[in-house]
Amino acid sequence: xxxxxxxxxxxxxxxxxxxxxxxxxxxxxxxxxxxxxxxxxxxxxxxxxxxxxxxxxxxxxxxxxxxxxxxxxxxxxxxxxxxxxxxxxxxxxxxxxxxxxxxxxxxxxxxxxxxxxxxxxxxxxxxxxxxxxxxxxxxxxxxxxxxxxxxxxxxxxxxxxxxxxxxxxxxxxxxxxxxxxxxxxxxxxxxxxxxxxxxxxxxxxxxxxxxxxxxxxxxxxxxxxxxxxxxxxxxxxxxxxxxxxxxxxxxxxxxxxxxxxxxxxxxxxxxxxxxxxxxxxxxxxxxxxxxxxxxxxxxxxxxxxxxxxxxxxxxxxxxxxxxxxxxxxxxxxxxxxxxxxxxxxxxxxxxxxxxxxxxxxxxxxxxxxxxxxxxxxxxxxxxxxxxxxxx
Amino acid sequence: xxxxxxxxxxxxxxxxxxxxxxxxxxxxxxxxxxxxxxxxxxxxxxxxxxxxxxxxxxxxxxxxxxxxxxxxxxxxxxxxxxxxxxxxxxxxxxxxxxxxxxxxxxxxxxxxxxxxxxxxxxxxxxxxxxxxxxxxxxxxxxxxxxxxxxxxxxxxxxxxxxxxxxxxxxxxxxxxxxxxxxxxxxxxxxxxxxxxxxxxxxxxxxxxxxxxxxxxxxxxxxxxxxxxxxxxxxxxxxxxxxxxxxxxxxxxxxxxxxxxxxxxxxxxxxxxxxxxxxxxxxxxxxxxxxxxxxxxxxxxxxxxxxxxxxxxxxxxxxxxxxxxxxxxxxxxxxxxxxxxxxxxxxxxxxxxxxxxxxxxxxxxxxxxxxxxxxxxxxxxxxxxxxxxxxx
Numbered sequence: 001x002x003x004x005x006x007x008x009x010x011x012x013x014x015x016x017x018x019x020x021x022x023x024x025x026x027x028x029x030x031x032x033x034x035x036x037x038x039x040x041x042x043x044x045x046x047x048x049x050x051x052x053x054x055x056x057x058x059x060x061x062x063x064x065x066x067x068x069x070x071x072x073x074x075x076x077x078x079x080x081x082x083x084x085x086x087x088x089x090x091x092x093x094x095x096x097x098x099x100x101x102x103x104x105x106x107x108x109x110x111x112x113x114x115x116x117x118x119x120x121x122x123x124x125x126x127x128x129x130x131x132x133x134x135x136x137x138x139x140x141x142x143x144x145x146x147x148x149x150x151x152x153x154x155x156x157x158x159x160x161x162x163x164x165x166x167x168x169x170x171x172x173x174x175x176x177x178x179x180x181x182x183x184x185x186x187x188x189x190x191x192x193x194x195x196x197x198x199x200x201x202x203x204x205x206x207x208x209x210x211x212x213x214x215x216x217x218x219x220x221x222x223x224x225x226x227x228x229x230x231x232x233x234x235x236x237x238x239x240x241x242x243x244x245x246x247x248x249x250x251x252x253x254x255x256x257x258x259x260x261x262x263x264x265x266x267x268x269x270x271x272x273x274x275x276x277x278x279x280x281x282x283x284x285x286x287x288x289x290x291x292x293x294x295x296x297x298x299x300x301x302x303x304x305x306x307x308x309x310x311x312x313x314x315x316x317x318x319x320x321x322x323x324x325x326x327x328x329x330x331x332x333x334x335x336x337x338x339x340x341x342x343x344x345x346x347x348x349x350x351x352x353x354x355x356x357x358x359x360x361x362x363x364x365x366x367x368x369x370x371x372x373x374x375x376x377x378x379x380x381x382x383x384x385x386x387x388x389x390x391x
Numbered sequence: 392x393x394x395x396x397x398x399x400x401x402x403x404x405x406x407x408x409x410x411x412x413x414x415x416x417x418x419x420x421x422x423x424x425x426x427x428x429x430x431x432x433x434x435x436x437x438x439x440x441x442x443x444x445x446x447x448x449x450x451x452x453x454x455x456x457x458x459x460x461x462x463x464x465x466x467x468x469x470x471x472x473x474x475x476x477x478x479x480x481x482x483x484x485x486x487x488x489x490x491x492x493x494x495x496x497x498x499x500x501x502x503x504x505x506x507x508x509x510x511x512x513x514x515x516x517x518x519x520x521x522x523x524x525x526x527x528x529x530x531x532x533x534x535x536x537x538x539x540x541x542x543x544x545x546x547x548x549x550x551x552x553x554x555x556x557x558x559x560x561x562x563x564x565x566x567x568x569x570x571x572x573x574x575x576x577x578x579x580x581x582x583x584x585x586x587x588x589x590x591x592x593x594x595x596x597x598x599x600x601x602x603x604x605x606x607x608x609x610x611x612x613x614x615x616x617x618x619x620x621x622x623x624x625x626x627x628x629x630x631x632x633x634x635x636x637x638x639x640x641x642x643x644x645x646x647x648x649x650x651x652x653x654x655x656x657x658x659x660x661x662x663x664x665x666x667x668x669x670x671x672x673x674x675x676x677x678x679x680x681x682x683x684x685x686x687x688x689x690x691x692x693x694x695x696x697x698x699x700x701x702x703x704x705x706x707x708x709x710x711x712x713x714x715x716x717x718x719x720x721x722x723x724x725x726x727x728x729x730x731x732x733x734x735x736x737x738x739x740x741x742x743x744x745x746x747x748x749x750x751x752x753x754x755x756x757x758x759x760x761x762x763x764x765x766x767x768x769x770x771x772x773x774x775x776x777x778x779x780x781x782x
Contacts, residue, residue, distance in 0.1 A: 005412035005780070006622070008432035009405045018399045025397070041399035156750040165750040213627045227714070229625045231397070236604045236620065236716020236747065243746040247710040251641060260709075260744055318651075319638040320714060323618070325627020353651055355634040356627065359547040359556040 018043060020389040022051050026061060026081040027105050027388055028204055033076040052079055060085045060105070060391065081105040086391055089138070089146040089187075090380035091131055092194070093153050095120050095169045095221050096285065098127060100134035102142055103380035105388075107205055111138045120221075124175045128184055135185060149181060149189040150383030152197045152375035154222055156243060159235060162191030168257055169221045190382045194218070195244070197378025198332045198368070199226020200233050204381050206369035207330045215320055217244060218332035218374070219273070220285070223265040227324060245269070249316045267312035270334055276309050285334070292337040299341030306342050314349035321354040321363060332368035343367060409434060411780045413442050417452065417472040418496050418779055419595055424467040443470055451476045451496070451782065472496040477782055479774035480529070480537035480578070482522055483585070483767040484544050486511050486560045486612050487676065489518060491525035493533055494771035496779075498596055500764075502529045511612075515566045519575055526576060540572060540580040541774030543588045543766035545613055547634060550626060553582030559648055560612045581773045585609070586635070588769025589723045589759070590617020591624050595772050597760035598721045606711055608635060609723035609765070610664070611676070614656040618715055636660065640707045658703035661725055667700050676725070683728040690732030697733050705740035712745040712754060723759035734758060 021041055026032060032040070038048045055061040063077040083104030090109075092099040096119055101112040113134040131149075139145040155167025162178015182189040192200075199208070199216030203226075208214040214228040223245030227234045245265035246258050253262025266272065274283055277291045295302035303310070317329055329350070331338065338346075347365035350357060357363035368374055412432055417423060423431070429439045446452040454468040474495030481500075483490040487510055492503035504525040522540075530536040546558025553569015573580040583591075590599070590607030594617075599605040605619040614636030618625045636656035637649050644653025657663065665674055668682045686693035694701070708720055720741070722729065729737075738756035741748060748754035759765055 005408050005415060008409045008412055008434035008438070010434070010438075011402055011405055014400045014402055014405055021397060021399055043399035043401070047399070047401075156746060158750070166746075225714075229620065229627065230623070232621070234620045234625075234715070236718075236751075243713040243716070243750075246713045246746045248706055248744075249639075249642070251706065252643075258746055315639055315642065319710065322634040322637045323616075323711060323714060324625070325634070327627075353639075355547060355557070355637045355649055359549070359634075360627075 016390075018047065019051055019054065022048070023055065023060065023081070023105075023388050023391070026079060027107065027384065030106060031064075031066075031078040031080040033078055035076060037079065055079075058085075058391075083108055083110065084142065084144050086384075086387060087142065087144050087146050088380055088383035088387065089131070089135055089149045089185075090376050090383065091127075091149065091151040092376040092379060093122070093127055093151065093170070094194075094375075095154060098122065098130060099376055100131055100138070101376055101380070102138045102144075102146060103377070103384075105384075107377065107380065109376075111141050113137065120169050120171055122170060124172065124177055124180065127177070128180050131181060132184055146187065148383040148387050149185060149187050150197075150379035150381070151177065151181065151189065151191040152194045152379040153177065153191055154194045154220070154224075157191050157193050159190070159192065162189055164191065188383075188386070190386075192379065192382050193224055193226075194220075194375040195222075195224025195332070196226040196233065197382060198370075198374035199228060199330070199378070200381050201370055201374040201376075201378035202330050202332065202368055203228045203233065205377060206374065207366045208328055211326075211328045213324070213326045214328040214330060215317075215324060215326040216330045216332055216368075217317070217320075217335065218368075219245075219265075219269050219335045220333040221270050223263075223269045225320075228326070229324065244316075244320065247316055247319065249312050249319070264312065264316045268309050268316070268335070272309055272312075273306075273334055276306050288334060289337045292334075292339065295339045299339070302339035302341050303345055306338070310342050310346050310349075314346045314353065317346065317350045317365070318353040318357075321350055322356050325356045325360065327360070327362045327364065329363070329365045330368050331365065332374055333372075336367040336371060338367070407781075409438065410442055410445065413439070414446065414451065414472070414496075414779050414782070417470060418498065418775065421497060422455075422457075422469040422471040424469055426467060428470065446470075449476075449782075474499055474501065475533065475535045477775075477778060478533065478535050478537050479771055479778065480522070480526055480540045480576075481767050481771035481774065482518075482540065482542040483770060484513070484518055484542065484561070485585075485766075486545060489513065489521055490767055491522055491529070492767055492771070493529045493535075493537060494768070494775075496775075498768065498771065500767075502532050504528065511560050511562055513561060515563065515568055515571065518568070519571050522572060523575055537578065539774040539778050540576060540578050541588075541770035541772070542568065542572065542580065542582040543585045543770040544568065544582060545585045545611070545615075548582050548584050550581070550583065553580055555582065579774075579777070581777075583770065583773050584615055584617075585766040586613075586615025586723070587617040587624065588773060589761075589765035590619060590721070590769070591772050592761055592765040592767075592769035593721050593723065593759055594619045594624065596768060597765065598757045599719055602717075602719045604715070604717045605719040605721060606708075606715060606717040607721045607723055607759075608708070608711075608726065609759075610636075610656075610660050610726045611724040612661050614654075614660045616711075619717070620715065635707075635711065638707055638710065640703050640710070655703065655707045659700050659707070659726070663700055663703075664697075664725055667697050679725060680728045683725075683730065686730045690730070693730035693732050694736055697729070701733050701737050701740075705737045705744065708737065708741045708756070709744040709748075712741055713747050716747045716751065718751070718753045718755065720754070720756045721759050722756065723765055724763075727758040727762060729758070
C-alpha cells in the first residue's frame with residue numbers, strides 16, 4: 001500500500017519538491033524536452049518553464065538543439081543536465097582494489113584513480129589518505145571539486161554515521177569510516193554496504209531500471225544484497241538491511257565465520273564456486289570468472305559442475321522471493337558470470353518453488369548490467385540523493 | 392534511503408495532503424488539541440485552524456472540552472474524530488469463523504456479526520451472502536451505511552483486484568472475491584492476506600505502533616507475515632509480499648502441500664505445535680492455546696516441550712531479520728500464546744544468530760497486542776486508507 005501522509009506540507013515545499021523531481025529525472029533518465037518533462041511529471045508547461053529557467057540560472061542545466069532530429073519542423077530544445085555543475089566523489093573499497101571516481105550529474109564517471117590492494121589488508125587510515133589524494137588530483141583534472149562523498153564497503157554499515165560495524169573480508173571491526181572521511185575531507189560523507197549499493201545502481205541505471213520490486217544478490221568473497229520494494233531501496237534499523245548472505249539455507253551445512261552453519265554465503269559465495277569448479281584455493285577472482293565463462297557454451301557440463309551452487313542459490317532465492325515478492329532478481333558480482341544455462345535453470349526452479357512467483361506469474365532472474373561498476377556507481381547515487389534534493 | 396521525488400506536485404495537492412495527514416493523525420492516535428496538531432504535523436496554527444474548520448463543516452470532526460483537565464486555566468479544546476462520520480465494513484474470513492464488523496474513524500468496532508464455519512468448508516458465495524446480510528443489519532443498527540470494504544483472507548491475494556489466488560485452508564483457488572463483493576455491495580472493496588493485515592493492524596494500533604521497521608509473523612493453520620519497512624507495509628509485485636510460511640528452513644524436513652520440504656509453516660504452524668504438545672490431531676485452536684497457556688508458569692517444561700518449534704522459529708526469524716533488519720518481531724496468531732520463557736529464548740537466539748541484530752544492537756521479539764482481532768482491524772485499515780485520503 002502507498003504510504004499514508006503523516007507530516008504536513010507547506011506551499012514552499014511544492015516548489016522545492018518539483019525542482020528536485022525535475023533534476024532527478026534528468027540525472028537518472030537523461031536529456032528531455034520541456035513537453036516530455038511536463039507529461040512525465042504531471043505538471044503544466046508554465047510550471048516546467050519556471051523550473052527549467054531557475055535551473056538554467058543556477059547553471060545546473062542547459063537547453064540545447066538535439067543532435068538527432070525527429071520529423072520536420074523546428075526541433076524542440078532538449079533540457080540537458082550539466083555534468084560538471086555538481087560532482088560527487090564515489091569510493092569503492094573492495095577486497096582486492098580501491099577505486100575513487102568523480103561522477104557528475106547524469107551519472108557519468110568523469111575521472112578515476114585505482115589502487116590494487118593486498119587482499120583484505122587495507123587499513124582505514126590508508127583509505128582516508130588515498131581518497132584525500134585522489135580527491136585533490138581528480139579536482140585538478142576536472143577543474144571542479146566534489147560536493148559530497150559516497151563510499152561502498154563490503155561490510156555491515158550503520159548508515160546514519162557511516163560506522164563500519166564489521167567488514168570481515170577487510171578484517172575491519174567498528175571503524176568510524178564516515179566520520180574519519182568527513183573530518184579530513186570536510187564534505188558530507190555517506191557510507192553503504194557494497195551489495196546494497198550494487199542494488200541501488202542496478203535499480204537506477206542497470207538491469208532493474210524501472211522495476212518497482214527487485215532483489216539484488218551479489219556474491220564475491222561475501223554474499224550480500226539489496227532490496228527494492230515499491231521503487232525504493234529498503235533500509236532497515238540503522239540501514240542494516242540486506243545481510244542476505246547470512247540467511248541459513250542449509251542448517252547442516254558448512255560452518256560460517258558468523259557462527260552459524262550453512263549460511264547462503266558459505267554455499268554460493270566465492271569459496272563455494274571455487275570448490276564447485278575444482279579450482280585451487282588461491283585461484284583469484286579473474287581465474288574463477290574465466291572458468292565460468294568457459295562453461296557458457298556447454299550447457300550440460302555447466303549445469304553438472306555447478307549443480308550444488310545452483311541448488312542452494314535457487315533455494316535461498318525462493319525463500320527471499322516468498323518473503324519479498326520481487327518481479328526481478330538481479331545476480332551480481334561473481335554470480336553475474338554464471339553460464340546462461342545455469343541462470344535459466346535457477347529461474348525455473350525459483351518460479352516453481354516460490355508460492356509468490358507461482359501466484360503472480362512474474363519472476364525473472366537476470367544478471368547485472370553494470371558488472372563490477374555497480375558498487376562504485378551506487379556510492380555515487382548515495383552521495384547524489386541529498387545533494388539533488390537541495391541544490 | 393528516503394524515496395527521492397519522482398512526480399511533480401501542485402499547490403492544490405498541499406491542501407489535500409494536509410487535510411489527509413490531519414485526519415489520519417486523528418484516526419490513528421485519537422483526539423488532540425490544535426496546538427499539538429500544529430507541532431506534530433509541522434504546520435502553523437492558522438493552517439491547522441483552516442483545516443479543522445473544513446473538517447468540522449464536513450462533519451468529520453468536532454471540537455470538545457476535554458473530560459480530564461490538566462493544570463489550571465481554560466482547557467484547550469480537543470479535536471475529536473466523529474466515529475460514525477465515515478464507517479467501513481471489515482470482513483475476516485477465517486478457517487473456523489466469518490466475522491463482519493463496522494469500524495468508524497478512530498478504529499473502534501461499532502458493531503459486528505459472526506458465523507462459525509465448518510472448518511475449511513466455506514463457499515465464496517456464502518461469504519458474499521453473509522457479508523451482504525451483515526452490511527444491511529449493521530447499517531440498520533448504526534443508522535449509517537459503510538462507504539468501503541476491507542476483507543482479510545488466509546491466502547495469497549492479488550491486491551489490485553482482490554483475486555484470491557490460493558487459500559489452501561479454505562480450499563479456494565482463483566476466487567475473484569474482490570470483484571464479486573464489489574458487484575453485489577456496490578462499494579469499493581480491498582482484499583488482503585490475513586497475516587499481512589494482522590501486521591498492518593499491529594503497526595497501526597498494536598505492538599508495532601510507532602515502529603518503523605517491524606516483522607509480523609502469524610501462525611495458525613498456515614504461517615504468514617507482514618513486513619513494515621520505513622513505516623510502510625510492503626507490497627510486492629501484485630501485493631503478494633509476505634508468503635513467509637513457505638520459506639524453507641529445513642531442507643530435509645516434512646513435506647509441505649506447496650511441493651517443498653521443511654517450509655516454515657510445516658515446522659512452526661498449528662500442526663507442528665500440536666505435535667510438540669502431543670495433542671491429538673483433532674485438537675482445535677482453543678485446546679492448543681489452553682495447553683500453551685498452561686505452560687506459562689513452568690519455564691523449563693515449556694522450553695523442553697516446545698524445543699523443536701522454538702528452534703525452527705528462531706532459525707527462520709534470524710533469516711528474515713538478516714534480510715530485513717527490523718527492530719521488532721511481533722508474533723501473532725497461535726504464536727501469541729507461546730509461553731514468555733519460550734519467546735525470551737527465541738529472542739536471545741535470534742539476537743545471537745543474526746548479523747544484523749548483532750550489528751544494530753536492537754531487536755525485540757514481542758507477542759501481538761490485538762490478539763485474534765488483528766486481521767479484522769487490519770482489513771478496516773485497508774478500507775480506510777484511500778477513504779481518509781480523499782474524504
